[in-house]
Amino acid sequence: MIGGQLSNKILYNGSEAAIKGCLQAGATFFAGYPITPGTEIMEQWVKKTSENQKYRFIQAEDETSAGFNVIGAILAGKKAFTATAGPGNTLMQDPISMAEAMRLPFVAIIMQRGGPSTGTVIFSQQEVNLTCHGGNGEGHRIVYSTSTPQELYNYCLKAFDIAWKWRFPTFILADGYQAKQESQVVFKKYIPRINSKPILKYNHGNNNLRNCYNFETELALNLEKNIRDYNLMSKKVCEYELYKASDASEIIITHGITSLSVIEAIDILRTKFNKKIGLFRPITLAPFPIEVGNKVISNKTNIYIAESSNGQLASLVKSNLNIRSTIVELLKPAVPISAEDIINLVRK
Amino acid sequence: MRLSSFPICFKEITKPHKFCPGCGHGIVLKELGFAVDELDIINDTLLGVDIGCSLLAWDFFNIATIQTHHGRTIPIVSGYKSAQNKKICIAYVGDGGAYAIGLQALITASLRNDPITIIVVNNTLYGMTGGQMAPTTLCNELTTTTPNGKICEGIKPILGPELLKNTSSEKAFIARATISRPLEVGEMIKKALLNQIVNNSFSFVEILSICPTNWKKDAKESFEFLEKYMEKYFTVGVINESKNS
Amino acid sequence: MNPKTLKIFISSEGGQGGQLLASIFVKAASMSGFNVSLLPHYGVEKRGGISLAYLVVSNGVISNPRFTKADIVVVTTWRQIEIPKQFIDKHTIIINGYHLLNILNYHKIVGKSLNMLILAILIKIAKTLDFTISQKLIEKIITDKFSNSASVLGQNMSAFNLSNEIGKNDYSQPLDTIKKPKLNQIILKDGQKQFTRFPQMCKGCGLCIEKCPAGALGWSIEKGFLNKPIPEVDMQKCIACKTCENICPDCAIKIIKN
Numbered sequence: 001m002i003g004g005q006l007s008n009k010i011l012y013n014g015s016e017a018a019i020k021g022c023l024q025a026g027a028t029f030f031a032g033y034p035i036t037p038g039t040e041i042m043e044q045w046v047k048k049t050s051e052n053q054k055y056r057f058i059q060a061e062d063e064t065s066a067g068f069n070v071i072g073a074i075l076a077g078k079k080a081f082t083a084t085a086g087p088g089n090t091l092m093q094d095p096i097s098m099a100e101a102m103r104l105p106f107v108a109i110i111m112q113r114g115g116p117s118t119g120t121v122i123f124s125q126q127e128v129n130l131t132c133h134g135g136n137g138e139g140h141r142i143v144y145s146t147s148t149p150q151e152l153y154n155y156c157l158k159a160f161d162i163a164w165k166w167r168f169p170t171f172i173l174a175d176g177y178q179a180k181q182e183s184q185v186v187f188k189k190y191i192p193r194i195n196s197k198p199i200l201k202y203n204h205g206n207n208n209l210r211n212c213y214n215f216e217t218e219l220a221l222n223l224e225k226n227i228r229d230y231n232l233m234s235k236k237v238c239e240y241e242l243y244k245a246s247d248a249s250e251i252i253i254t255h256g257i258t259s260l261s262v263i264e265a266i267d268i269l270r271t272k273f274n275k276k277i278g279l280f281r282p283i284t285l286a287p288f289p290i291e292v293g294n295k296v297i298s299n300k301t302n303i304y305i306a307e308s309s310n311g312q313l314a315s316l317v318k319s320n321l322n323i324r325s326t327i328v329e330l331l332k333p334a335v336p337i338s339a340e341d342i343i344n345l346v347r348k
Numbered sequence: 349m350r351l352s353s354f355p356i357c358f359k360e361i362t363k364p365h366k367f368c369p370g371c372g373h374g375i376v377l378k379e380l381g382f383a384v385d386e387l388d389i390i391n392d393t394l395l396g397v398d399i400g401c402s403l404l405a406w407d408f409f410n411i412a413t414i415q416t417h418h419g420r421t422i423p424i425v426s427g428y429k430s431a432q433n434k435k436i437c438i439a440y441v442g443d444g445g446a447y448a449i450g451l452q453a454l455i456t457a458s459l460r461n462d463p464i465t466i467i468v469v470n471n472t473l474y475g476m477t478g479g480q481m482a483p484t485t486l487c488n489e490l491t492t493t494t495p496n497g498k499i500c501e502g503i504k505p506i507l508g509p510e511l512l513k514n515t516s517s518e519k520a521f522i523a524r525a526t527i528s529r530p531l532e533v534g535e536m537i538k539k540a541l542l543n544q545i546v547n548n549s550f551s552f553v554e555i556l557s558i559c560p561t562n563w564k565k566d567a568k569e570s571f572e573f574l575e576k577y578m579e580k581y582f583t584v585g586v587i588n589e590s591k592n593s
Numbered sequence: 594m595n596p597k598t599l600k601i602f603i604s605s606e607g608g609q610g611g612q613l614l615a616s617i618f619v620k621a622a623s624m625s626g627f628n629v630s631l632l633p634h635y636g637v638e639k640r641g642g643i644s645l646a647y648l649v650v651s652n653g654v655i656s657n658p659r660f661t662k663a664d665i666v667v668v669t670t671w672r673q674i675e676i677p678k679q680f681i682d683k684h685t686i687i688i689n690g691y692h693l694l695n696i697l698n699y700h701k702i703v704g705k706s707l708n709m710l711i712l713a714i715l716i717k718i719a720k721t722l723d724f725t726i727s728q729k730l731i732e733k734i735i736t737d738k739f740s741n742s743a744s745v746l747g748q749n750m751s752a753f754n755l756s757n758e759i760g761k762n763d764y765s766q767p768l769d770t771i772k773k774p775k776l777n778q779i780i781l782k783d784g785q786k787q788f789t790r791f792p793q794m795c796k797g798c799g800l801c802i803e804k805c806p807a808g809a810l811g812w813s814i815e816k817g818f819l820n821k822p823i824p825e826v827d828m829q830k831c832i833a834c835k836t837c838e839n840i841c842p843d844c845a846i847k848i849i850k851n
Contacts, residue, residue, distance in 0.1 A: 011623055011631070033449070034477035035418075036635075043480070043492045050496060059481060059493050062419065062449035087417055118399050118417065122634060181658045182619060182631040260657040338661050351776070351791055353844035363794060364818050364843055366642045369608055370798030374842020404642075530839040560798065561608075567799035 012185040014149035014178040015040035018109055019048055020185075021156030022081060026192040027107075029080035031058040031069035033088060036121040037176030038111040041083035063088040067095025067106075074104050075209075077198035079160045081107035085176070086115055089127055093134040096169055100139025101211040103226065104199065105163035105170070109156065112175040112256075114334035122176035124334045125256055128312035131173050132286045138223050140230045142170040142237060143286040145255040150185050152178055157190050164194040166233045173285065177257055177336070234287035244270065245278030245296050250346070252304040253280050253297075253317055258337050262306060265342035275346060285313075288320040297323055304345060306330040306337055355381030357390045357409045366404045370567060372527040372557025373401055376469055377408055379534035380440075384411065387541060393436045396425040398445035401475040405440060419450030426453075426462045433463070436544055443470040443554075447483040447506045454512070458550055461517040465540045465551045468508060471559035472578065479562030484508075486577060491562075508554050509587040519549035522588035526556040528575055529584075536586075547592040556582055596653020599724050601715065602663040603646040604677035605690075606670040607635075608796070608819050610708035614667075615646040617738070618715055621731045622650045627724065632658040643673050650724055665718060667711055669820070671771050678768060686718055689766040694820055696763055697755060705797075705821055706752035709735070713756030714764055779815075781826065786833040787849040788826050794845035797821030801837035801846060810837060817845075 012020070018041055022030075030049075032042040042059070049055035056073065060066035066082050073080035084092050089110055099106035112127040114120030132143050142162060144155040155172050163170035201207045213219040243263050245251060254262050259281045269275040280296045282289050297303055303325050307313040310333045317323070330337065330345045350360055358381055367373045384390055395413040397405050398421045406415040416424050421439045429437040446454055446468040457464065473491045474480040481491040487500035509522045516522060521543035525536040533555055540551035556578045558570040565573060601618070605611030612633050619629040627650045634645040649655050663680040669690030681687060690707055697710075716726050735753065739746035779790045795817035802810040802824050809832075813825035823845070824837075838846045 011620060011629065034444075034474045034480045036477055039477045039480065043478070046493045046495060057493075061451065061483075118403075118415070177632055177658060180633050182616070182629070183655065183658070184623065184628060264656050336659060338659070339657070340661055351778075351794070351844060351847070352789065353791065353794075353838065353841075353847040358844075364796065366607075367842065369796035369819065369821075370800055371842055375840065378842070378844060527840075567803040571800075571803055 010184075011182040012149060013040070013180055013182045014152045014174060015044050015180075017149040017153035017185045018083075018156045018172070019044040020187060021153040022160070023048060024190045025079065025157050025160040026196070027079045027081055027160060028054060029056045029070070029073040029078040030082065031060050031066040031073070031080070032082050032084065033060050033063045033066050035063070035085050035088040037113060037179045038083040038085040038088065038109065040179060041109055041111075063091035064094050067092045068098075070106060071095055071099060071104060074106060075198070075200040077196050079105075079107075079164070079196045081109065081160075083109040083111070085111040086113040086119060086121070086127070087117065089130055089134070093130070096141075097135030097137065097139055098211055099169045100135050100141065101137070102209065103167040105160070105167055105196070107159050107163050107170050109152075109172045109174065111179045112173065120334060123308070123336060124175065125258065125308040126310075126312065126333060127173065128285060128309060128316065131171050132316070140168050140226055141286055142166070142168050142284065143173050144171065144239070144283060145173045145285050146178060147257045147259050149178060149181055149183055153185055153187065161192055161194045162237060164196055166229070166237065168230065168233070173256070175257060230287070235291070237284060238287045238289040239283040240289040240292050241279070241281040241283055242292075242296065243279035243281070245280055248276050248278030249300060250275065250277045250302040250304070251280050251297055251300050252277065252306060252342065252346075253282075253313070254306045255282055255285060255313055258306055258308060261337050261339045262342050264339035265346070268339065268343055269346055273343075273347060277346060285316060288316060290320050293317075293321045297321055297325065300325050302326050302328060304328050304330065306342060306345070307332075308336055309333050356385045357381050357411055359407060359410050362407045365408060367401065368559075368561040370558065370560040370570065371401070372471060372555070372559070373405065373469055375527045375530050376467070376533060376555050376557065377405055379530060380438075380467065380537055381409060382534055383538045383541060384409070386538065387545070389436050389541070389545075392434070393438065394425065394428055394432070396421040396428075396437070396439045398441040398450075399476070400442040400444055402440050402442050402445070402469065403476065419445045419448070419453065421445060422450055422453040422457050422464070422466060425464050426457050429462065429464050436541060437464045438541075439464060439466045441466070441468055442475065443468060443472065443484040443508075444474045444482045447508055451483075454508075455515050458512045458516040458520065458552070461519060461550045463544050463548045463550060465544050466553070467537065467540070468552070468554045469557045470508075470554050470582070471557045471562075472505075473559065473562055475559050475562050486581060505581065507582065509552060512552055513588045516550055516588060518588075518591040519547055520588055521549070521551040521586075521590040523552070523586045524554045524556065524582060524584050526574065526579055526584050527558065528571060528579070543590050543592070547590055549590060549592065551590075554582070556584070596651055597723060598649060598651040598653070598655070599665070599719060599722060600660045600663045601648040601650075601665045601667065602677060602680040603648070603667040604670065604673075605644050605667070605708070606672065606819055607642055607644045609644070609669050610706075611644045611667075611669065612646060614708040614712050615648055617712060617731060617734050618726075619648055619650070620734055621726050622724070624730055625726045627652060628655050630655045630658040643670065643676070645676065650719070664722065665715065667715070668768060668771060669707060669711070671773050674768065674771055681768070686765040687768055688714060688764060689768060689771060690820070691771055692763065692766040693759065694816065696759065706749045707820055709749045709752040710755050713753045714759065717756065718764055781828050783828050785851055786831070787851070788828065788831060788833075789847040789849075790823065790826075791845045791847075792817045792823050794818065794843045795823040796843055797823055798842065799824070800840050800842065804836050804840045806834060806836060807832050
């Protein structure tokens with residue numbers, strides 16, 4: 001790109017890019033509640049859809065109700081979603097657990113912020129546990145961890161087809177930096193592959209729905225089916241990114257926006273310090289890319305895990321992969337990790 | 349440095365405070381400070397705040413203050429009062445925290461006649477998050493989630509004090525004031541606090557306030573909106589005079 | 594050829610227009626053909642307190658919206674000065690808002706539109722670093738943005754053009770001149786009353802001017818907390834009714850009747 005030539009490049013922030021993806025994916029219903037840094041998603045939805053009767057919007061009285069509003073719309077057959085963050089994510093777990101129990105295609109965009117409690121309003125990677133496992137009992141979810149406004153667009157575009165095909169609550173896990181960052185985003189043509197249809201029927205079939213059971217064995221049978229379906233789906237849906245990993249002797253594992261700093265660091269470590277080092281980045285935290293992960297980490301001297309949390313990614317990695325090598329963790333709860341941090345970590 | 353214009357209970361080191369230029373919170377908190385000075389209760393008061401703009405009052409006074417989750421200020425204050433009933437307990441919240449996410453807790457506190465004082469600063473929208481609609485947003489009002497004006501047909505902006513009149517004991521003191529008359533704000537706050545201190549009953553004051561930043565109005569336009577629209581719909585005055593007083 | 598990247602960090606007070614300055618700059622840079630990234634950052638929540646922004650302009654791919662050291666740091670608030678200091682190393686150019694206000698202290702408008710003046714200076718500095726962004730383009734963006742109000746547009750364009758009165762040596766100034774100002778008071782007395790103003794509390798909101806029943810208050814050229822003009826009083830017109838003192842959200846006025 002040479003400076004001086006006028007261009008039509010328009011800047012989008014992550015929230016705008018996300019809404020564009022959701023609209024192209026066929027979403028027609030949004031319910032939410034103001035909470036930084038997820039509020040702009042709601043505002044963008046209103047801005048883009050308020051003139052058109054086909055789209056529905058509810059600003060709920062709180063996040064819990066917003067989640068149940070979304071469930072109502074899904075039962076009625078609409079591609080529906082919400083967006084929240086931090087304490088709102090905590091409140092959202094109540095409706096999400098109903099969506100888990102009843103295998104509803106609930107889609108939510110989570111803009112991570114520091115916690116626990118009110119915490120900070122802009123950034124962390126501390127909502128991994130909550131977003132992957134925040135409900136009671138044994139639920140299953142699909143969670144994409146994005147790193148840029150471009151990826152927010154890409155994965156919002158994909159989330160609804162994924163959710164409606166496989167019927168697991170599907171999340172786009174980002175953070176306030178991505179939500180607010182303005183950059184040039186490339187949009188593409190997209191035709192949704194799955195059409196939504198009413199889940200609650202009227203005259204026949206699925207016209208009596210509940211999420212409670214009389215006996216433990218009934219629940220157990222239902223859960224076993226969900227687990228089977230989840231395992232069947234996992235290999236097809238899991239996504240990852242590898243950067244200069246093929247000839248690497250050391251691997252850094254990270255997710256989300258931290259991967260940008262790691263990529264920057266890897267380039268410097270390779271050219272300036274002759275380190276043969278690469279990145280394994282799970283894009284789906286759930287289902288975790290186990291097969292590729294195990295292949296990449298085998299026979300490596302050191303495995304580094306870097307995250308802006310106190311080990312939420314590290315726990316996922318260690319429980320999913322068979323790591324035989326030395327593990328070195330860079331855990332910086334609530335604070336972003338820079339390329340310099342990674343370089344210092346590896347050089348020590 | 350203590351300025352001669354400050355209430356005694358002000359924490360000087362946090363001034364100038366973080367509220368926007370022209371924000372009504374500054375006026376309400378000043379009057380609350382003078383009321384606390386006058387009643388001489390600085391060491392006996394608990395102040396609870398929410399996470400909207402009221403959050404910025406967390407270090408405003410030399411008064412025991414607790415900031416909590418959105419809409420949960422009232423339950424915390426009720427719980428504290430139940431455990432420490434000699435303290436004067438105040439919940440200081442916005443219209444979002446009081447009438448949306450916290451509405452259930454507000455009504456419950458009034459049904460139980462919890463002897464706490466609730467101050468609601470009403471600017472008809474969610475200020476801290478950038479100006480979204482609230483339960484108090486008026487007909488045709490522009491907010492970021494009502495960019496074409498809030499729908500009038502069939503939708504009612506909430507009348508909090510009037511609602512609470514129907515859920516409160518006759519011992520409750522319920523009133524509405526406006527920052528266009530600051531001294532009256534102070535009077536209502538004092539009466540509310542006295543209802544807790546003397547009558548051991550529920551007290552509630554909604555204060556109509558301005559938000560030049562999110563309304564995108566200057567001083568003149570802000571007062572116009574407050575006095576010509578808000579004060580017309582939200583009646584200023586005592587809504588429920590406590591039967592004890 | 595290695596891509597060239599320009600990193601700018603802006604640290605301002607909520608209400609000084611730091612975010613607007615940032616978004617106009619990156620918009621113009623983007624329209625001039627550069628890759629850009631803008632990351633706004635706030636304090637506790639979106640309203641109230643410090644307002645920060647990371648700007649990255651590059652003729653190559655931008656991998657990270659954040660950075661640890663900046664090429665240019667803009668500071669217009671004394672609060673939380675440790676934050677912009679972290680981004681400064683020996684080659685960083687520091688635009689010190691207080692220094693600019695000192696040089697131009699005879700201009701009333703510059704306090705209200707300091708961000709536009711800084712925008713103009715940023716473009717000049719960017720050009721010396723081989724990032725040419727068209728001045729005409731920026732003027733067009735400003736004109737479109739403030740098309741609703743001729744007076745606000747005029748004020749902003751005046752501030753923008755004031756950059757011509759600043760010499761290159763004044764673009765970059767060290768931060769040690771930025772300290773929390775001492776609290777002072779301006780006292781006027783006459784036979785009837787004593788009228789005290791506390792400039793460091795005043796945010797220039799104008800509620801007092803609006804409410805004064807005697808028309809005794811107007812804008813002065815003195816600066817308050819946000820570097821905005823504060824009101825001044827005509828003691829002859831003032832009837833000491835204390836309406837201004839009561840309506841002031843910041844306790845910036847105190848009247849004592851004799």
